[in-house]
Structure formats: structure tokens, C-alpha cells
Amino acid sequence: MGSIPVLNTLLIAFLIFIPAFFLWHKNKLALSRLDAMGLILGPLVLMGLSFFFFSTRVGGTVLYTAHGWPHTFALHQIEDVLDKTPIDAWHFVPGSLFSYVLADFIFYGVVLLLALVVIKKYGRCT
Numbered sequence: 001m002g003s004i005p006v007l008n009t010l011l012i013a014f015l016i017f018i019p020a021f022f023l024w025h026k027n028k029l030a031l032s033r034l035d036a037m038g039l040i041l042g043p044l045v046l047m048g049l050s051f052f053f054f055s056t057r058v059g060g061t062v063l064y065t066a067h068g069w070p071h072t073f074a075l076h077q078i079e080d081v082l083d084k085t086p087i088d089a090w091h092f093v094p095g096s097l098f099s100y101v102l103a104d105f106i107f108y109g110v111v112l113l114l115a116l117v118v119i120k121k122y123g124r125c126t
Helices: 006-026 033-050 097-122
Strands: 054-059 062-067 074-080 086-092
């Protein structure tokens, strides 16, 4: 399906967190209240928007859309491509909703933390 499982999402987030944490402490960057609020609200917004990402594919003879990024949360089977019979069935990928939400929150939080560190370190005009 081309999606990233929850465990791999957390592993990628951890690998992104290591350089962000190193850069943060090496440069002694301070975290303001606005930065802290952005690190809480930013992942929540991105996590909510991630459920609206979808890709349309043909698997076997079924046309379906995969919803969610970086890992698929639900599959919507649309129609049989051979005889054009509508299916309209939703299948939720196994796993608890909490694990997907937690993995997305951690992933997007770490990505935003790295972006914040890079902007604070290299975004200064000289």
C-alpha cells in the first residue's frame, strides 16, 4: 500500500529527534512560550490534516483510496474496475486509534522541533 506502519513512524521520529536535540543543546537555544505552544498545537493541527491526505490506487481489480499520512488509517473501496460495480466500503487498518494519533503527534512534533531548531540557528539575518 505504500504506507509507513506506526512503529516505523516512531523510529523515523526518533532518528529526526537525535540531531534536533543535539543542535538544541549545543547552541543553548531557549524555548519561548510561543515556541512551546507551537510545539503542542502544531502537531495537533498537522495530525488532524493528515487524515485528509489520500491516494487513489488499484489493488487487484478494486479501485480504492488510502487515507492518512504517514501511515494509512483507512481504506475506502470505491468500485470494481473490471465491471464498474460500485462497492463503497470502508476498512479501517488494524490498530487502535490511540496508537495512530500518538504516533502522528510524536512524528509531527519532532519534525516541527527540528524545523524550529534550524530556524532559530540558521534563520537569523546578519
